[in-house]
Amino acid sequence: MNPSLRNRLVVAGIAAAVPLVAGFEGLRQKAYLDPVGIPTACFGTTAGVRMGQTYSLEQCENLLAAELLQATGAVSRCVTVPLNSNQRTAFTSFVYNVGPQNFCGSTLVRKLNAGDYAGACNELPRWTYAKGVELPGLIKRRAAERQLCLSGVS
Template identity: 50%
Template sequence: MKVNKLLAAGVTGVLALAGVMVAEFEGEVRTGYVDPVGVVTACFGHTQTAELDKAYTETECLNLFAMDLGDHNEQLLRSVKQPLSTSEHAAYLSFHYNVGAGNFRSSTLLKYLNNGERVKACNELPRWVYADGRKLAGLVKRRELERQLCLSELNNA
């Protein structure tokens, strides 16, 4: 996804950084479909109001994506009790977008993060590579990139 499309949708800063990663891994599908775990999904991984077989325009998808990124970012920041580097923030936002608020809030990753164990928290990301009990190659790749981004600004990594 081009950054200028995110900027046009009002997405800037860390949201744009995370958005590029999320868009790359989620992909843009402009017709509602059922994802690998049985959830109706559309556009860039939008689930909340997605309708099976509905056709979406590029503008609708970008607007939903911007809204979803903002919502996930708000939920992420409500859960995290430690300051984050830009890279950590972007990595965790990508992760949160993919696994959802409930899974994030109950994760060991968040416990480590909120205890100040930032490297340990980043290194939890590769554990989240299963969907419906199946290890997915796309999740393996996504989590490794999230982990590398997460660690990139940490001095003790």
């Protein structure tokens, strides 16, 4: 990973999100169709991906870092209450997967901003569908994000 991007992730406090996101997304350097038919590459990147494209490992790592920075930016913009590092990591992973608009307009964020941390974390398992199809990988991912989110919540 580009050292300056890695440093930005550390400064942003989301370096812990890299293994979480990368572990659930997996690395595929050649564009493929995800389970619901969206062209995808690298660590789950969809923006601008066209079938037939290939990416170097460095390109994939840089896309991951840049998209994580965008995801944590959305968390910072939409969440008005303090978050611990585990919550920030869980929500950054979540935003990376569902997108900023879905996150910012969600019941999860309304509960979070009302101070209902446990209620917000418990919203995560509701997000296991893509185009109406429940995906086993999303069930596992949301369970891990929820567990991380609830760490330190009283």
